[in-house]
Amino acid sequence: MGQGGEPRRVRAHDGELxxxxxxxxxxxxxxxxVAYRLVQPALLGYLRGLVGDDAEDVASDAWLEIxxxxxxxxxxxxxxxxWTATIARHRALDHLRRQKVRPRSSALEQDVLELPGPHSTHxxxxxxxSTEAALELVGGLPRDQAEAVLLRVVVGLDAPSAARVxxxxxxxxxxxxxxxxxRLAKQLGVQGVTDDGPRTLGESK
Numbered sequence: 001m002g003q004g005g006e007p008r009r010v011r012a013h014d015g016e017l018x019x020x021x022x023x024x025x026x027x028x029x030x031x032x033x034v035a036y037r038l039v040q041p042a043l044l045g046y047l048r049g050l051v052g053d054d055a056e057d058v059a060s061d062a063w064l065e066i067x068x069x070x071x072x073x074x075x076x077x078x079x080x081x082x083w084t085a086t087i088a089r090h091r092a093l094d095h096l097r098r099q100k101v102r103p104r105s106s107a108l109e110q111d112v113l114e115l116p117g118p119h120s121t122h123x124x125x126x127x128x129x130s131t132e133a134a135l136e137l138v139g140g141l142p143r144d145q146a147e148a149v150l151l152r153v154v155v156g157l158d159a160p161s162a163a164r165v166x167x168x169x170x171x172x173x174x175x176x177x178x179x180x181x182x183r184l185a186k187q188l189g190v191q192g193v194t195d196d197g198p199r200t201l202g203e204s205k
Contacts, residue, residue, distance in 0.1 A: 014077030045154040050092040062088040082161040145180030
């Protein structure tokens with residue numbers, strides 16, 4: 001349990017989050033505040049990776065929608081994190097469209113190879129950093145890789161949940177996260193990272 005283990009820290013609260021969401025759905029405002037407190041830091045980190053300094057504004061819009069539609073949500077704590085990330089992403093893309101900044105599309109929009117999940121060494125490399133430093137590095141990745149890394153490492157979603165948020169297959173998200181984490185690990189000088197995993201990542205269909 002390294003002290004920077006963000007996804008594990010996020011997931012450790014899923015039971016508490018699920019209970020808070022259930023109470024909030026029955027009209028308990030204090031419970032909604034608990035759910036907000038548990039979700040907001042990771043959600044803000046994800047949005048910073050998408051819209052930079054406008055993250056707070058986009059998060060506010062997202063939470064208005066989350067509060068409005070809370071009664072429709074069905075699921076547990078982990079499901080709630082995925083649901084809120086989906087809403088936040090839609091608000092972020094709307095924001096970018098309004099600014100006429102088109103998100104870069106990538107080769108991974110067409111599904112790539114089904115690959116195993118990222119090796120733990122990659123995630124550990126990113127988790128050991130502060131969120132600010134990690135976000136700065138993630139900002140330099142291609143958009144598909146950046147989003148996959150943000151959802152997996154900052155928001156703490158598993159591959160199927162991240163895939164639902166992005167509207168892709170889990171294999172494509174695993175591939176993007178793997179490539180993004182590998183690139184970041186290389187920048188961080190993590191030993192051994194370049195040798196694990198497939199060498200032909202996405203080179204041919």
